[in-house]
Amino acid sequence: MAEFHTSPSFTLKDIANILKDEMPQTKSSLLSSLVEEAGHYDPGDHLTFQFNNSILFFCKAKMMEDALSTYKRMREQSIRPNLHTFCHILCGYSSLGMYREISILWGEIKRRLEYGEISVDRDLLDCLVLDFLKGGYFSRVMEVASYMSTHNIYCDKWKYRQVFLKLHKNLYRNLNSLHDKTEAQSKRIEDVRAFRSWAGIK
Template sequence: MMELKCRIDGVSAAYVRHYRQFYDSLLSLHFKFNDSDSAGKLVLDMNSSHNCHNNEECRNHLQKPCFIATGSPNLKNALKIHIEPELLQKDSVLKLEGREGLVFYKGGKLVLSNRALAKFIIGYKKDGRISELSKLLLSIQGEQYSVAGSSLSSDVIAACIQMGWLESAHDILDDVEAAGSPMGRDTYMLVLSAYQKKGMQREAKALLKQMKKINLHYELSDDAIHKHILCEETSNSVGKSDLAVALTQLLKDENQTVIPLVYNFNSSIFFFCKARMIDDAMRAYRRMCEMKIQPTSQTFAYLVRGYSSLGMYREITFLWGDIKRFMKNSYLVVDRDLYELLLLNFIQGGYFERLMEVIGHMNDHNMYTDKLMYKNEFLRLHRSLYRTLKASDSRTEAQSKRLEHVQEFRKWAGID
C-alpha cells in the first residue's frame, strides 16, 4: 500500500483529482486503527507531494509505468497491479463511484471534509494530545487543505465549545497563540462568554489576563460580555455548526458500534497468518497492545498457527510469555484449544520446559489433556531423545535442566 502511495504521490497536481478515492480510503484505514499521527502525515503529504517534484529526472521516474506486488514481498506468486500514473487524462470517461466521505477535491487541491476533521479532533482528544491537534490544524490551515480554509482553528474552537469541551478549546487557543498566530478577538470572546455562561469565573479571569497581554482587552465591560453571551445563545438556538454536527454524529456512531475493535484486529491477524505474512500479523498485534485493546484467546491461536506454519517455534515461546502476562494482569481466559496448540508446538520444537508449564496451567484449571496424543507426537519426533542419558552424564547446566524436563514429560505421558 505504501509503495503504491509513493507512486501516486509522484503524479502531477493536474491529475491528483483522479486519486481522491485512494487518499480517502487510505485515510479511512488510518482512522480505523486509531493512528491519528499517520493520518495527519498523510494529509500533509496529500497535496505537497504533488507540487514538490521539481527534479525532472525524479518526476519522470515516478511517472513511468510499473508493476507493484500486492501483499507481502515474501510471496513468490503475488498478484501485481499495473500502474500508469498519467493514463488518466482530463477528458477521461472513467468516473469513480462512492460518496466523498473524508477527502474532497476543491480548488485544484485535495481537502478534508468536516467528518475527517471531526475524526482528528476526537482521536487526539481521546489520547489527551490536544497540542498535536493544534500543530496539525496550523499546518493544514497554512496550506488550506480543509474546507474551512483560513478560519479552521476558530471553527474547531467553536465546535469544541458547542460540544462542551471548553478545556480543549482553551488549549487550542493557547497553542495557536504560542505558535505566534493568535486568534482574533471574536474567538477569545467566544471562549470567554462560554466560561461566563458556565459560571467558571476563575477560568474567565485567567483568559481576560491573557487577552490583556495581547491587547485584546478593550471594550470588555460586563455589558459587552453579557451582550456577547446573548448573541451566542441566539446563534446556538439556530443550530450547531457543520463541524459540531459531524462531531455529534461520530460520537453517536461510536456509541452504537456493536462489534468491538478487537474483532477487526483478529480478522487482520488471521488474514496475515493465513498468507504467512507473520511480520504484518505481529505489527497488528503490537498495535493492538499499544491501543490497550485486550487480545483474546483467538488472537494468540492465530499467531501460534502462523509461526507454526513457518516452523518458528522459538517465537511461540515468546508468545507464551505474553499469554502468561495477560492472564496475570488482565482478564484473558485461555481455552483448551489454545493450550493444546501450544503443547503440540512445544513438543515439535523441543521446548519441554515450556511444555510442562502449559501442562501445569491446564492442571490448575482442571482441563483434560489427551496424554495419548502428546505421547504419540513425542515418540514420532523424539523417540530416542535422552533415553539412555543420565543426569550425571550432562555436560552443561542447560543440558541437565533439559534432561530433567524431558524425563518429567516422559513420566507424565507414561513413556517407558
C-alpha cells in the first residue's frame, strides 16, 4: 500500500484517493464513506475552522482587537466566515458590554443572511435581542424581532419581558410629561413604547 505522510496539507481527500487506487475492487463501507466525504471536501472549511478557533480564543480572553484583526485577516484571504465566526464575536462583545459594536455587527450579519452566506439561526438572533435589550437599543430589538417573525422563528416574549422589567422598568416614564424633549429622546420613547406594546407590557 502507498506510504502515508504526516504533512499538514495531507487531507481526507488524499486518503480517499489512496484507498480508491489501492483497493478498486473493495466494497468497503469505509471506502464508500471516504470517497463520498471527499467529494464534499472544501479546503476552505479547514481554514475557516482554524480562524474561528483563533477568534474564539481572543474573544474568551476579552482581547477583541486581536479577534477583529484575525477576522480582518480572514476576509483579506477571501476565507468566508460562517455562523460560528459571528457567534464568537457576538459573545466577545457581549461579555464586555459593547452594545454599539453589536449593533454594527448586526448590520454585517444581516448582509450575510440576505446573500445566503450564513444560515438563519434562532440562538444567534435570540442573543442579539437580549444584548440590544441590555444596551437599551430598542429600535434594534424591534428590528431583530421583526426579522424573526418574518422567518417564522419563535420569539420568547416572556423572557424578553423579564429582562426589560429587570433593567428598564421605569425607563423614560418621567420624560413623558416633558414638552421640551429632544428629537432623540422622542424617538427612544417611541421605540420603548413599541417594545412594551409588542411584548405585552402594560
